[in-house]
Amino acid sequence: MSLLIAPATAPDAPAITALLTRAFARLSSHYPADILAPLMPYFGTCQPALIASGRYFALREDGVIRAVGGWSEGAPGAGTVVPGTGHIRHVGVDPDVGGKGFGRALLSAIEADAAANDIARLDAFANRPAIPFYRALGYVEIGARTDMIAGKYPFEGMDLAKSLSGPARSLRPVP
Numbered sequence: 001m002s003l004l005i006a007p008a009t010a011p012d013a014p015a016i017t018a019l020l021t022r023a024f025a026r027l028s029s030h031y032p033a034d035i036l037a038p039l040m041p042y043f044g045t046c047q048p049a050l051i052a053s054g055r056y057f058a059l060r061e062d063g064v065i066r067a068v069g070g071w072s073e074g075a076p077g078a079g080t081v082v083p084g085t086g087h088i089r090h091v092g093v094d095p096d097v098g099g100k101g102f103g104r105a106l107l108s109a110i111e112a113d114a115a116a117n118d119i120a121r122l123d124a125f126a127n128r129p130a131i132p133f134y135r136a137l138g139y140v141e142i143g144a145r146t147d148m149i150a151g152k153y154p155f156e157g158m159d160l161a162k163s164l165s166g167p168a169r170s171l172r173p174v175p
Contacts, residue, residue: 001061003102005109008051008058008068015065016046016058023092030128031156038153050089055113059106067093067102071114071122077151086114088124107137111164120165126158134160 008016021044027036050056056070069091073081076089088110093103114122125147126134135141139160146154 002063003105004060005057005106006060007054008056008065008070010048010051012058012065013046013048013051016051016068017044019065019068019094020044020046020090020092022095026095026129027127035153035155039149039155042149042153047090056089057106057109057113059102059109061097061102065094066097067091067106069106069110071110071119073119075123076125077148084118084120086117086119086122088122091130103133104137111162115164120163122162122164124160124162126160127155128157131158131160134162138162 021040024040024043027043047056050070050072053070053072055072057068058065059067070089071086072089073086075081075087088107091103091106093106111122122139123142124134124139125145126139131141139162142159142161144156145159146156149155
């Protein structure tokens with residue numbers, strides 16, 4: 001088995017969309033169908049701007065994309081930048097390989113890339129089933145929040161954060 005983590009490219013978009021669609025379909029056991037139905041076009045679609053940033057990565061197993069995700073300096077939606085703070089973006093793992101450590105390997109690469117770009121803290125907004133994953137990787141809960149996807153669809157999750165350069169206990173919500 002050969003694993004490679006590298007920035008995703010525009011030709012990866014169809015495979016990323018297929019993976020995200022499968023990954024986020026699993027949310028149906030955690031959220032009602034009437035909440036998820038309007039959100040799936042957002043959750044299950046590759047975001048070209050993230051790929052173009054060079055900070056969106058694909059983990060490939062023997063050439064097949066198995067996990068994707070990245071980070072940005074600007075907060076999702078508003079684009080607000082707080083120096084030294086980055087934001088985990090659009091992470092998904094192929095449900096066929098869940099539990100094999102691919103998500104952990106991908107997040108490790110994302111964190112390393114962010115730290116190499118002077119990011120001291122990464123914030124994440126996690127859906128319900130992803131919260132234990134982030135906790136296991138050292139992310140600290142900041143608080144529950146309802147995010148407004150596309151400015152109009154409420155979606156409940158948890159804000160978490162991880163210090164890339166100091167003790168986790170110093171983490172507080174970013175204004």
